[in-house]
Amino acid sequence: MFTEIVATKTGLFLSVKKYEDIEPVILEIKERINNLKKLLEEGDKIGLLLHEDFNKNDLLRILKPLEENGLKVFSIQFGKPVVQLEDDKKELLSFLQKEPTIFLTKNIRSGQKFEFNGNVVIFGNVSFGAELIVGGHLIVFGTIRGNVTAGKIIGDRALVACVEFNPTNLKIGQYVLRDKQPKNYPCIVHVRNGRIVVEDYSQFKDDIFEV
Amino acid sequence: MARRIVVTSGKGGVGKTTITANLGVELAKSGERVCLIDADIGLKNLDVLLGLEDRINYTIMDVINDMVEPMDALIRHPGVKNLFFLPASQIATKDMVSHKDIERIIERIEEHFDFILIDCPAGIEKGFKNATLPAKEALIVTNPELPAITDADRVIGLLESQGMPDTNIKVIINRIKFHLMKNGNMLTKKDIENALSIDVIGILPDSDEMIIAANKGVPIVLNDSSKITKVFNNIVRRIQGELVPVEADIDIFEKSGFMGFLKTLFSKS
Numbered sequence: 356m357f358t359e360i361v362a363t364k365t366g367l368f369l370s371v372k373k374y375e376d377i378e379p380v381i382l383e384i385k386e387r388i389n390n391l392k393k394l395l396e397e398g399d400k401i402g403l404l405l406h407e408d409f410n411k412n413d414l415l416r417i418l419k420p421l422e423e424n425g426l427k428v429f430s431i432q433f434g435k436p437v438v439q440l441e442d443d444k445k446e447l448l449s450f451l452q453k454e455p456t457i458f459l460t461k462n463i464r465s466g467q468k469f470e471f472n473g474n475v476v477i478f479g480n481v482s483f484g485a486e487l488i489v490g491g492h493l494i495v496f497g498t499i500r501g502n503v504t505a506g507k508i509i510g511d512r513a514l515v516a517c518v519e520f521n522p523t524n525l526k527i528g529q530y531v532l533r534d535k536q537p538k539n540y541p542c543i544v545h546v547r548n549g550r551i552v553v554e555d556y557s558q559f560k561d562d563i564f565e566v
Numbered sequence: 567m568a569r570r571i572v573v574t575s576g577k578g579g580v581g582k583t584t585i586t587a588n589l590g591v592e593l594a595k596s597g598e599r600v601c602l603i604d605a606d607i608g609l610k611n612l613d614v615l616l617g618l619e620d621r622i623n624y625t626i627m628d629v630i631n632d633m634v635e636p637m638d639a640l641i642r643h644p645g646v647k648n649l650f651f652l653p654a655s656q657i658a659t660k661d662m663v664s665h666k667d668i669e670r671i672i673e674r675i676e677e678h679f680d681f682i683l684i685d686c687p688a689g690i691e692k693g694f695k696n697a698t699l700p701a702k703e704a705l706i707v708t709n710p711e712l713p714a715i716t717d718a719d720r721v722i723g724l725l726e727s728q729g730m731p732d733t734n735i736k737v738i739i740n741r742i743k744f745h746l747m748k749n750g751n752m753l754t755k756k757d758i759e760n761a762l763s764i765d766v767i768g769i770l771p772d773s774d775e776m777i778i779a780a781n782k783g784v785p786i787v788l789n790d791s792s793k794i795t796k797v798f799n800n801i802v803r804r805i806q807g808e809l810v811p812v813e814a815d816i817d818i819f820e821k822s823g824f825m826g827f828l829k830t831l832f833s834k835s
Contacts, residue, residue: 464723
C-alpha cells in the first residue's frame with residue numbers, strides 16, 4: 356500500500372508514501388478514488404501529502420487521475436506523513452469487528468424503518484415519521500427529526516451525534532429523552548446521571564469516551 | 567422516447583390535477599407533443615379542469631379491455647393542438663387496473679409524444695402504484711404546511727424504494743399565502759428543501775384566479791396575461807433543462823407590492 360486517504364482538519368488528503376515504481380501507485384490511486392466515488396462529488400477539494408523523496412517529475416501523473424474525476428487539488432505538501440495510523444488503525448479495526456458499523460448515504464424518510472445491530476453512520480437526514488433502531492452508536496450528518504432508538508444492544512453508553520437535532524422521540528438504552536427543545540447546531544446526545552442530555556458539540560468534552 | 571412524468575403528492579387537495587392540466591397545456595404551447603393520462607380512476611377530475619368532459623367517447627378502461635386502440639381513445643384539446651388526453655373512467659375502480667396495464671398503454675403511445683404526464687390519485691395504495699410505477703420522473707406537489715410535507719416525504723421514500731433515483735424527483739410548492747409569509751408564519755422554500763432534501767422546481771401562490779379557471783374548465787395558462795402563466799412557463803423551461811432560478815417565480819409577483827417582502831424573505835434563504 357503506497358497511498359492512503361487521510362481526513363484532516365483542513366480537508367481530505369491523499370498521502371503518497373515512498374515507492375519504487377510509479378505504475379502501481381497510479382493504479383492504487385485510481386482504485387481509491389473509485390471506492391470513494393459515492394462520497395465525492397465533482398469539484399470537491401483534495402490535498403496531496405507527498406513523501407520528502409518524492410520525484411517531482413511524477414507529479415503530473417499523480418494529478419491526472421484526480422483531475423479526471425473532477426477533484427480539485429487545493430494543496431500539495433511534502434514531508435514525512437503527519438499521521439501514523441498503524442496502531443490506531445488496529446484498535447479501530449478490532450472495534451469495528453466487535454461492533455459492526457454501517458454507512459448509509461441516503462435519507463431515512465417518513466414511513467421508512469431501518470434497524471441495525473451495530474453502529475450506524477448516516478450521510479443524510481432522518482425525516483419526521485421515520486423510525487431508526489440502532490444497536491450501538493449513531494452519527495447523523497444531517498438532521499434528526501424522526502423516532503430514534505440508540506444503544507439497543509450496548510445500552511446507555513451509546514452516543515448520538517448529529518448536525519441538527521429535532522427528534523419526535525429519542526431513546527438511548529432504557530432512557531427516554533424528556534427535553535425535546537430543537538437544536539440547530541451540531542450536538543452530541545448521551546446519558547449522564549440517569550438522564551439523557553443534549554450537549555453542544557463545540558462545548559463538548561470527550562471525557563465520556565472512557566467507557 | 568417520451569419523458570414519463572408522474573405528478574403526485576400523497577396528500578389530497580394540494581393541487582396535483584390543476585398543476586398537471588396547466589403544465590400539460592404550457593408544455594404543449596412551447597411546442598412539445600404532450601399526452602396527459604388521468605390515473606385517478608373512479609374520481610376523475612382532469613377532464614373537468616381541461617374542459618373536455620363532454621368530449622369523452624372512450625376511457626382508459628376501454629383501452630385496457632382492448633375495445634379501442636390507445637391512439638384512437640385520446641382526446642385532442644380543441645385550443646392547444648399538441649395536447650392529447652386519455653380520460654379515466656368514473657364507473658371503474660382503481661382495483662380493476664394494474665400498473666402493467668398503464669405501462670402497456672404508455673409503451674404503445676410513447677413514440678408519438680415528447681412528454682407523458684400522469685395525474686396520480688391521492689393516497690399511497692393501489693392507485694398510487696398504478697400511476698407511479700410506469701413513470702421515470704416525478705413531480706411532487708406540496709403545500710407549505712407540515713402535514714403536506716410529511717406526506718410528500720413519505721411519497722419520496724416510496725418512490726425511492728420503487729427504484730426512482732432522487733435526482734429524478736422534483737418538488738413544486740403550491741398555495742403559498744402571502745399574508746402568512748409576511749408574518750413569518752409560513753414555511754419557506756428553504757425549510758421545505760431542508761425537510762425533503764429534494765430540489766424545488768417551482769413556487770405557485772394561492773390564487774383566486776386558479777379557482778375561477780378551474781370552475782370554468784379553462785386552464786389558467788391559456789390566459790397569457792396572467793402572472794400564474796409566467797410561473798408555469800418558468801417551470802416548463804426548468805423541466806426542459808433550462809437554468810431558470812426558482813426565485814424568478816417570486817420576482818413575477820414582486821411588482822404587486824406585498825410580494826416585495828416575500829422576495830426579501832427568500833433572498834435571505
